[in-house]
Amino acid sequence: MKGFFQYLAPFAPDYSGAAAVLYEMGGLAVLCDPGGCSGNVCGYDEPRFYGGSGALLSAALRDLDAILGKDGALQRKVLGAAAQGGYAFTALIGTPVSSVIGMDLRALCRSIERETGRTAFEVNTDGIGLYDQGQRKAYLQLIRRLGAVGTDAQDAAIGVLGATPLDTLGLLPPEQVRAHYGPSAFLYGDPCTVERLGNLAGVRENRVVSPSGLAAAREMEAQFGIRYQTDFPRCAAFDRAAERLSGRKGARILILHQQMAANALREQLEAEGHADVTVGTWFLLDKDCAREGDLSFADEDAFIDAVQAFDAVVADPLYARALERFAGAFVLLEHFAVSGDLYI
């Protein structure tokens, strides 16, 4: 039945993805919610929040604000916080509430920008999409609003898109991502200097480690000629999964994760002699990065049926609940956007 989930619990939503991209960059990120959405982010989806210094605040919308359309009150609250923190930019992140009441986030941002003299932009999330869609929107807005190229790109660092905790935690800590791409690598989402914030597209080339970064990488390529490659660094979690599968060379294997991580593990398994490896995902599946037969899931029943065709599944432990009927091997590969800190 469309939309009905009896085994799988909700994954990290789009606004959590947007917040993950913006959290440490030095701006003020405001979730246009009553408090519950920001609770999801701060309590479960943003592991850097505890003790962190990022400015991620809730609009604390109340029923009368929504019914009476008191956007001016929200603007005053945002301006109050912006004045206090001296933030480099302001981002308004959408939620189901701002979406249902038709809040014009773009107009609010224009007004905030006029008042503060600093860039303000909206991320039009609605809590319906998943985290990678929110990340995709946030990356695009960053590049469109703060991306002007002002340096010689040949001398600049490598940019890394799609390396938020939601994409990589449990597989790769950020320091390993940085070690892999070199100490000068710029992870989009890193704390930024003012110069960097005015020139986010000032990179030599981009590496895209989750599909959420593809749209921004393509836009930078089209607009600034910055080339990109998709990639995901080899990690201990991959090696553990490969070890578990080493005695099953003829098995049909399904890898469930975000597409770039799953692709990288597939290549590793193929290099070790596995011939039949399929990538499946509940998140974005870019057709240019997919092979024929790769699977995109949106429905629990279809997911359960599809999995039965495989001999082994490599996936986050939370998926196991939906696989009661599955007789094959279940190999663990954590995905923070799926199970948060439950298994990490």
Added chain:
Amino acid sequence: MTQPAQTTVQELLAREPLRAGARTQGCHLHFNGPGAAGFGVKRAAMLLPESAMLLVAPSCCGRHGTITGNKTGFDERIFYLQMDERDVVTGAYLRRIPEAAALAAKRAHPKALILCMTCVDALLGTDIDRVAREAERACGVPVTGCFMDPIARESKNAPMVSVQQAVMRFLLPAKTDPGQVNLLGNFAPLEAESELPRLLKQAGISRIGQLSACRSFAEYQALARARLNVVVHPQAAASAKDLERRLGIPFVEISHTHGVERTAEQMDALGRSLGKALDFAADAARAKEALSAFAARHAGLRIAVGEAVNGNPFEIAETLLEAGLEVPFVLRNLLSRQDLPILRRLAALRPDLPVYSGVHPSMQGAPLPPADVALGLDAGYFLPKASSVCWNMERQPFGFSGLTALLSEIEACIAHPLPHREQMHGSYLVV
């Protein structure tokens, strides 16, 4: 470093008119700090044994259930009907709810199903009662609705009010048992050390019904036999009114206080409701002695009082100040009806007592007055050097023993401090 927005008890009282629902620091964006958390609608609903929940919402609204559901074990009883953009525009998801309810009933075999909707349906004006009736016809078990809509958090139909009404709505009329009263508003069973059962025996009460102590739907149904509902948290008052209207069970609101005299007043009020004066003199004397001894042992101890506590933070501060202890500050965002008389008394004790809002943006990394003990996990987050004391709805002390339990907990946390983050992970709170 930015100074945190602050006011004092005296300044609050100088505001004219000072009303319940007023914000201590005015209108501002919220910092949802770790520790500024509550029990949560889903967990509160899942206290009903042998029940299931169907959450009809955008996927994001169920996210915290993914984590807390797994940690507390209710994930097996919660089902999701997720809506997409088209659903929100057309309302098509409403037609799928009966089928989803039937599927949930088929899988979980619940004795009752709670249909939970969110801000989206609250704003769209969905007739939740009608939807629940249609779901009931489809799934064959009683269905009732509640809202998990933080957008109504400051209204009289706040989510934690709505869910407590919902879970008691399945009670059917039953013959009154003169030897039973219920406690409403607590999410954990009354602690074994409480003198309440012993005191109630004086009034012929041998059974104390509590939702959180029920192990089966049949035990839950026995709650309908109570002669009196004792409301120990204001959020359960609406539920008590429902039960009075529907089942004829009267109710009395008894505050969970910590001060000995105030607790005595509450016990007197409870006795009056039962028609029998309760003799609690020995319990009150023990509590008074325990507080004096604690104050003597810990002269000069500075205890900051957070908002995420089981009790009224101002009343707890008053109790500590009366005993001669130091209270560097209290955290409070919204003033409640119960706060106003306490503030007037506090003005006599410590008019310059600082009051901060734990959700004010300026609290992040702010320099706060130093404290030795942080009571409540919200205060604990802001005071990393203090001994953090988790004193929330995960446990339910009550009466004079509530004070002694609090003092024991403070001493235990001073002697064996637990890292705040570890306490957070162990508390399953919903941020």
